[in-house]
Amino acid sequence: MHNSMKRSWFIVLGLLPALLVYTVFAILPILQSFYYSLMEWDGFSDMVFVGLDNFKELFQDELFWNSMKNNVLVVLASVLGQVPIALFIALLLNRKLKGLKFFRTIGFLPVVLSTVVISITWGLMYNFEDGLFNVFLRTVGLDALAQNWLGDTTWSMPSVLVTVIWQFIGLYLVIFMAALQNIPEEVLEAARMDGANEWTTTWKITLPMIWDTVIVAVILCISGSLKTFDLLYVMTNGGPAHSTEVMALYMFNQTFGQFQYGYGSAISVLIFAFSLLLIFVVTRLLGKKML
Amino acid sequence: MSRAIPLQTKKKWSIKRGLIYLVLSLFAIANAYPILWMMMNSFKSSKEFTVDQLGWPDQFVLDNYINAWNTANFGVLFGNSIYVTIVATLLTVFMGALASYCLARFSFKLNNIMHTYFVFGMLVPIHATLVPMFILMRDLGLLDTPVTLLFPYIAFHLPITIFILTSFMKAFPKDIEESAVMDGCGLFRIFWSIILPMSRPAIATVVILNLIYNWNEFSFALVLITDPMLKTLPLGLASFAGQYTTDYGAQMAGLTLSVLPIIAFYLFMEREIVRGMTAGAVKG
Numbered sequence: 320m321h322n323s324m325k326r327s328w329f330i331v332l333g334l335l336p337a338l339l340v341y342t343v344f345a346i347l348p349i350l351q352s353f354y355y356s357l358m359e360w361d362g363f364s365d366m367v368f369v370g371l372d373n374f375k376e377l378f379q380d381e382l383f384w385n386s387m388k389n390n391v392l393v394v395l396a397s398v399l400g401q402v403p404i405a406l407f408i409a410l411l412l413n414r415k416l417k418g419l420k421f422f423r424t425i426g427f428l429p430v431v432l433s434t435v436v437i438s439i440t441w442g443l444m445y446n447f448e449d450g451l452f453n454v455f456l457r458t459v460g461l462d463a464l465a466q467n468w469l470g471d472t473t474w475s476m477p478s479v480l481v482t483v484i485w486q487f488i489g490l491y492l493v494i495f496m497a498a499l500q501n502i503p504e505e506v507l508e509a510a511r512m513d514g515a516n517e518w519t520t521t522w523k524i525t526l527p528m529i530w531d532t533v534i535v536a537v538i539l540c541i542s543g544s545l546k547t548f549d550l551l552y553v554m555t556n557g558g559p560a561h562s563t564e565v566m567a568l569y570m571f572n573q574t575f576g577q578f579q580y581g582y583g584s585a586i587s588v589l590i591f592a593f594s595l596l597l598i599f600v601v602t603r604l605l606g607k608k609m610l
Numbered sequence: 611m612s613r614a615i616p617l618q619t620k621k622k623w624s625i626k627r628g629l630i631y632l633v634l635s636l637f638a639i640a641n642a643y644p645i646l647w648m649m650m651n652s653f654k655s656s657k658e659f660t661v662d663q664l665g666w667p668d669q670f671v672l673d674n675y676i677n678a679w680n681t682a683n684f685g686v687l688f689g690n691s692i693y694v695t696i697v698a699t700l701l702t703v704f705m706g707a708l709a710s711y712c713l714a715r716f717s718f719k720l721n722n723i724m725h726t727y728f729v730f731g732m733l734v735p736i737h738a739t740l741v742p743m744f745i746l747m748r749d750l751g752l753l754d755t756p757v758t759l760l761f762p763y764i765a766f767h768l769p770i771t772i773f774i775l776t777s778f779m780k781a782f783p784k785d786i787e788e789s790a791v792m793d794g795c796g797l798f799r800i801f802w803s804i805i806l807p808m809s810r811p812a813i814a815t816v817v818i819l820n821l822i823y824n825w826n827e828f829s830f831a832l833v834l835i836t837d838p839m840l841k842t843l844p845l846g847l848a849s850f851a852g853q854y855t856t857d858y859g860a861q862m863a864g865l866t867l868s869v870l871p872i873i874a875f876y877l878f879m880e881r882e883i884v885r886g887m888t889a890g891a892v893k894g
Contacts, residue, residue: 329797330712334724337709337768344743344765345731351742362745408637411630418634424880425638428645430887431876433826435844436865439851440648443858451647454663489641490891493884539891546735549828553848567737574741575833587738594735 349591355584362580373585383586385561386569387593390545392476393483393565394597397544400484402536405491410521412492413499423496427489434486438553441482445469469555472562479554479563486550487543491536498532499525534605538598545594566590645869652862659859674863681854682864686839687846691825693756694842698763699820703813705764706771711801713772714779715787725776731769736829744833754837762830767823770890771816778812779805818879818886825872843868 356373358366377383408426412419429437444451445468453465468478502525510520526533548567551557557564557572564572566586574583651659652674653667678684713725743762747753752761782805790800806813831845841849847868851861876883 326716326797327718330716330718333708333712333801337705337728337772338724340705340761341728341731341765341768344746344761345734345739345768346727348739348742348746349734351746352738355742355745408634411634416630416634422634422638423884424877425641427880427884427887428641428873428876431822431826431872431883432645432869433828433844433872435826435828435848436869439847439861439865440644442851443861444644444647449660449663449858451644451663458664485640485644490887494888494891497888542733542735546737548737549844552832553828553851567735570737571740575744580741580745583741587741590735591738595733598733 352584352587352591355581356588358581358584360581361578362574363578366581369581373582374589376582377585377589382561382564383566383569386557386564386566389476389563390547390565392480393547394541394544396480396484397487397540398537400480401488401491401540402533404484405488405536406495406533408488409492409495409499410525412496413525423493426492429486430489434549435553437482437486438550441485442469442554445478470559472560475555475559475562479551482554483544483547483550487540491540494532494536495529498529502528534602537605538601541597541601542594545590545597566593645873648862649866652859652866654859656859674859675867677857677860678850678864678867681860682846682850683838684846684864684867687841687843687868690840691843694759694763695821695824698760698767698824699817701760702764702767702771702820703816706768706816707775707806707809707813708801709768710772710775710779711805714776715782715805725772728769728772731766732773734766736766740829740833743830747834754835754840756840758834758840759827759831759842762834763824763827767820770819774816774819774889775809775812778809782808814882815886815889818883819890821875822872822883822887 355366357368357370359369359372360366408422412422416422443449447453447465447467447470450468452468456462456465466474468474506524506528507520510524515523546567547565548571551563551565551568552571555563557568567590570583570586570590573579573586647663650665650667651663653670653672654662655671655673658668658671709728713721713728739762744753747758747761752758786804786808787800790804826844827842828844828848831842832848835841835845838846847864850864854860
């Protein structure tokens with residue numbers, strides 16, 4: 320009896336610090352953003368309850384739809400860029416090669432760098448006058464191809480997407496490499512004995528065996544790219560003319576730039592709902608295909 | 611005749627190998643060159659920068675570093691980043707490990723609910739909480755203080771920390787603790803001298819994850835910190851780059867300074883980091 324009392328106290332005291340910090344600083348803010356989304360509020364004066372007006376307004380807000388469209392472009396570029404490239408490189412690396420460790424080390428490097436560093440570096444590379452890309456083009460005599468990469472609405476989004484793709488290929492690369500290493504050698508051996516060439520082995524055996532991992536990568540990729548914020552905030556701040564604005568950035572500018580705390584919170588709620596929904600749908604779709 | 615066949619397959623084989631190495635090398639260059647470009651140019655005088663941007667510097671000029679260090683207050687930024695990163699990581703891992711021990715080793719009524727509640731945090735997009743976090747901190751009078759960033763960093767990294775640690779601790783056999791209890795060991799003593807040492811591989815993973823996340827974090831710092839004396843490296847770099855848009859040399863020197871510690875850490879602990887980040891990614 321005495322012992323179990325002690326035990327209960329220990330459990331309570333052991334869980335309490337984590338529970339408290341987590342509840343106050345992670346869960347409470349989410350609940351509050353639901354609450355604030357129903358208010359008209361500049362963050363300082365009194366709140367006015369407006370029900371779903373913020374959401375109604377949001378659905379008619381062209382700039383919001385524009386930011387969602389750009390966000391979808393980021394998701395598509397990430398899923399269609401990062402995952403296939405990472406998979407291809409991982410398949411190339413999945414053999415006895417010299418320098419395997421070197422390629423993996425270099426491949427993963429961008430993942431550990433801070434997004435701010437990546438944004439500033441790529442911003443400098445895209446610079447019109449002195450940026451790496453234009454200097455290179457001018458050096459090889461292709462002056463006509465030099466562009467104002469981040470300053471021109473036609474080129475801003477594609478340029479940004481290249482950086483987005485570049486940043487996280489390495490993450491999926493090492494995930495795929497780990498999955499490939501887990502395929503038992505005997506299975507591939509047996510296929511080769513039956514006369515299957517490398518191409519057939521890859522399509523019929525290797526890929527189906529790591530398909531679960533591919534799905535996990537796609538889901539990670541989607542939820543990751545919906546959170547895109549730092550990179551674009553530092554690189555373009557959504558410009559020029561909103562051409563690279565994504566939802567989180569629009570939310571940030573509405574809230575802290577225009578002091579529309581209620582409206583900004585409504586965007587937050589939609590980001591939250593949209594990412595949960597998309598992850599749910601994709602899990603369902605890809606999960607079904609597997610069976 | 612009999613020799614021709616192996617020779618031919620050998621040749622085919624080597625062309626294929628060559629192609630594979632070509633593709634891999636292009637990939638490696640695409641990954642490393644932006645970082646290398648930034649580092650190389652940080653040592654060039656502005657004159658050399660305009661003449662030759664693509665190659666190695668003629669001589670390593672340190673002026674850019676002196677400029678960056680003096681104008682961007684790098685000493686302060688480094689100090690703040692080191693402090694926030696280390697304190698937040700230690701607290702997250704300690705609180706997380708204690709909670710994980712309770713969740714993994716004891717059965718009580720709310721155990722499963724509690725575990726799900728913590729793990730749910732991995733689904734919460736951080737940006738959706740920026741506005742209420744700012745208001746909460748303002749109301750608590752915690753904006754722009756040395757402890758501000760510790761709270762969100764701990765709160766948002768507890769889920770992954772607890773998730774990884776509980777799944778690791780659940781696998782331990784029960785008898786070690788039972789014999790320790792027989793010997794009259796207190797529960798905290800068991801946690802500290804038995805469970806923590808046994809969890810070392812998982813602890814290493816979560817420590818690395820937390821260190822890298824905290825060192826690189828930008829969004830919360832952007833919203834919650836305005837005092838230049840409290841800024842962290844990513845935040846300081848972003849405002850430095852915004853102010854000195856034309857001084858490329860100083861910008862690149864600042865960037866190089868800020869990436870050197872993380873690159874050194876990465877090269878030193880590569881295996882562990884890759885394992886930790888992929889575990890974090892797959893589970894998060």
